[in-house]
Amino acid sequence: MKRSPVLVIMVMLTFFAISFLTNIIGPIMPAANESFHMSLWLAGFLPFAFFIAYGVGSLPTGYFTDIYGTKSITLLGMLFAIISCWLFTLIHTLPVYLISLFFMGLGMALLQVVINPLLRTAGGEEHYSFFSVMAQMIFACGSFGSPYVYSYLVTKLPAAESGGDKFISLLASVAPATMPWVAFYLVSGIMFAILFVIIAITKFPKVELKEDERVEGLAIVFELFRSKTVWVYFIGIFAYVGTEQGVVVWISKFLETYYNASPDTIGAHISALFWAGQALGCILGMFLIKLLDQRVLLGAFIILGIIMLSCALFGGYEMALFAFPAFGFCTSVMYPGVLSLGLNSLSKHHGTFAGILCTGIIGGAIIPFAEGIIGDMIGLKYGMCLVYLTLGYMFWIALVAKPFIKNKTIFTKDK
Template sequence: MSEQKSYRSSFILLTTLFFLWGFITVLVDSLVPRLREVFELSYGMIGFLQSAFFVAYFVFSLPAGWLISKVGYKRGIVIGLLTMSAGCLLFYPASSERIFAVFLLAFFTLAGGITILQVAANPYVAVLGPEEKASSRLNLSQAFNSLGATIAPIVGAAYLLSDKILTSVEIGNLSVADKDAYYLQEAGAVQAPFLIFAAVIFLLAVTFSFIKLPQILKDSAANGSYFQALKRKQVWMGALGIFFYVGAEVAIGSVLVNYFLDLNVNEIINNSPFLKSIATGLIELFGGSTENLDAKGLVGAFVMFYWLGAMVGRFIGSYLTKIFKPSRILMIFGLIAISLIVVSITSTGLLAMWSILAVGLFNSIMFPTIFTLTLDGQGDLKPRISGLLCMAIVGGGVILPIFGNLVDWKGFTAGLLFLTVCYGYIAYFAFSKKNI
């Protein structure tokens, strides 16, 4: 009984970390439309901007696995939190000086901290109880990850997207005094939120340094190599599934604001008192101003429903994967995601908007289910495999530039059709599992 209580307490504490990195990851997405206007970036360049965030998963995952094997899971979590805090602080000089390279460094550092947390927390939650319930546990933790992701777009719409960004021509027409005032206002819009996040994350690091977590994982240094893990078909197929899932989910989440503007959804919302009240109500709920609300802030509020779907789906998925084979649920969700994308690109207006937002609901179980299906039956190689699976999150940095350049070249239809291939592989991975 005392062991179960210890597991429950540890599960709750670790779930706060899932919430944290879900919130921060999507908040960074909310910053993308602002940076696109500030630096006048193409969609292809936006893909490379996001790559700085996701390439960190590739760079940090294996070192994070090695680090955790040396210092332990708790200290690894603390180091991850401190790295995230440092990444948040870097947004201060980046926004003050309006230097694109420093924004890239801030994205990279922040993602490095999140990577360390992921490598530690995902396998820890998976083994924090009976193996047959691992998928259900990880779906539940990931539901709180999605809760953070759901709140983040509203915070972003309220504080990062609500005001109009001037073009380089408009800035050139300002007086020196007005230009300095504008730059100060621009910097403040980014600095204040990220300084608060840096402080909160630092306090979490201090808190975790004093918490005792149960020792339930063996020393991963003695449990095989990454090469041994990759020789197993289940492992590299699962890693490829994570690669495509993250790429597709983030590609959609990163362009929703611009996709909705391309569909002229902002005009539909403005002309609908009901829809406009939803957008303004959500922004005001988080303390944002709706006076002279910019179009991207108006449609940005609806991005919340993409991540809300992921949260609701994970709570539902936690139950479904208890009573049905997780691989079967994963295959069905992958096929539905493809169908919704096709509906969106073959329709207009609100139908196109709500169908692409609904993809979030069916993204919900993909990460935790692919993760646990890949870890299933892998024994002491689990910590190594976790590092490889987290490394595959680099898919966000590879898929995004391809997607972005397709959008620049042929429009959103071509880009979104490309993402159906990603979901097709996920459905195939689920089908290929023997326990389907």
Template sequence: MRSQHPVLILLVLTGFITVSFITNLLGPIFPELISDFGIGLMLAGFFPFAFFIAYGVMSVPAGLLVERFGERAMMLFAYSLSALSCGLFVLLPHFAVAMLSLFCLGLAMSVLQVVMNPLLRFAAGSEHYSFMAVLGQLLFGLAAAITPVIYQQLTALPSDAWLYPLLLWLPATMPWLSLYLLFAVICLLMLVWLWFLPFPKHTATEAAAEPESAHHMLQSQWLLLKNRTVQKFFVAIFCYVALEQGIANSMAVYLQQVHQVDAASTGASAVGQFWLNMTIGCVLGLLLLKLFDCRFILLIFGTVSLLLLVLGLSGDKPLALWCLPLLGGSLSVMWSIIFALALNSMPGQHGAVAGILCSGIIGGAFASPLLGLLAEQLDSIRLAMLLLFVPLAYIISIVFWARPLVNNQNWWASRQRQPAAGLEDVA
């Protein structure tokens, strides 16, 4: 089963970059949001919550809608909703509009995630999907790393730049709105590309000539929800996002409370290194996926993550400052491999399956509040962060129960097949 569509691959990889830009826009502007809206940290915490909770609301319906209307229609809807949400916030920069805008952006991003993962599997071929998914994660990480740089460049834009006249429409006290304006422009450009891009007749959904009835679609969705394989991979996605967000959001506070590290400088730098290491880890993952089975790579990266987490939470300050940021590298390939194993374990309905899996991203909305609650109850953030071993253990367990119908193409598998072929020739 192999289908190569380079233009579709380029479209999806570009989509990962746009999703990363929009998903990570809160990072560089978070202090400005708090200051300009005059709100506290607790109320500001509802900004990321509004974004991530949208995944739980939209992902499963998006899977059904992709099966019904196809990838192009749903991507057009997602980019249209994104452009409108960003544009609305630029025109009406108020707290309530910010919440609505972030929720709508979360809805749009969940649709894109549901569409792009099965579409990439179709475009690249199922045996190459693991590799391409990690490449997408690499681009996602790079885009996340340069979002603060783009923000700094926009706020210091010279008057002779071609974008400068657009910035004159923004309130002088809210230069961070330039990011929303830029993302609206990017979404409009993606809409133009999608409108003129010819999709192949049979895409990832492999829809039948006659559309399914609503009753049949709901019946199929119910069967998928009861499928043990789908359920186990949903939990895996939930665990991964909870683990990633739990580490990234708790790291600076842990270093501050346990090792008396300045959160605004050294702590923030450690978090930045975490995301940078995630990008570097993806590069290593791309090489390893050409050499070995993705389950073996997941085992290695999971074991390294376990070791780094133990050392980071039990060691002294230098060890913690070294091990905790390195967790970004060891977590880097997990999302892509889990998603690839899930889709390659199912014979069909990949759009609907992707919808169920993406709803697991809601794990990011609950990780930090739960860790915070435990830290207050136990009066120790170190003890609270021991909870992170639970999702990590589940992710490692995938290696032992995953049974994909299609394995990633790799050197080790081809090497194992060569002796058998030679014996057949001799016989």
């Protein structure tokens, strides 16, 4: 099959857009909290509304892709993002925001499921590992960039004048003067609209799903859910996303609550550095995985993560500014570690198993919400301590995992 560099670029742009929209919830949360006068538990409901959509949409998307095709599902995911972003810019109330977040999450779930097989087809199987690593880097770049875009908008819009920058003036005319953060979703909607047009006019190759990418029937789903291994790694993915979102979602609010740091500048900056740390960790992890058993690497990064989280929560202001990005660095090998250990611990039905694991992303809904509830009762700092449990669970996986296939290192002898 002829490879398509143009389609590879389009997939990379899609990864950027997904992360740009997904990981802005934390930096925006303090502003939304002030605008809607929310308690911590209600603020925790914002990521809940977004990430719960992954649990609803991941498995069905696999079936609908087989029926309607990759391009149709990709366009539908983009359409969900566009409509939900612009709906909130028109009707900026809390109920509409929660509904919009759910459909944003649903759109992102659709896109996440379809673009990985598309990347394999467009880039070629022989280059898939390389492009997968590149996609992870692009994803981190989107998460790194969106807090800075948000910070720029909320500092520029209140001072916007009709004779100044026309685009900023347009945004200022849409976003209420007391809610300039709403403009971020208008910008996101424009970005997804541009991608929608690009995708609509781009010719897609026929994506033939490999055996380990195909989602099988419901009978196989129910069969897998009777397996202890499936539950162990489903909860593992739940724990990872809960760990990641349970920290990054609350960084701005934590710094504002305990150190009176501006969420629009300092909070957004540290949230961005969290993702920069994760990107750097990915680069280092690519080398370390050739030297160490994946279980050892996973366990070591989790221990380091526990230390960095403790420093962030209990070490003072200056320490928190360093330790939160350092914790992002520590998360870099956790998701690929748990995912690959899971897939290598089951001998068949990998496509359906991967779909089940994707539903574990709802950990990003449950953990921040639970932290908010605990935070209202005894303080946000102690609510965020819930992440110690999710880290502990992943560390247990690193100790007990017995994959059929171990990662190959430079010390592995060829048989």
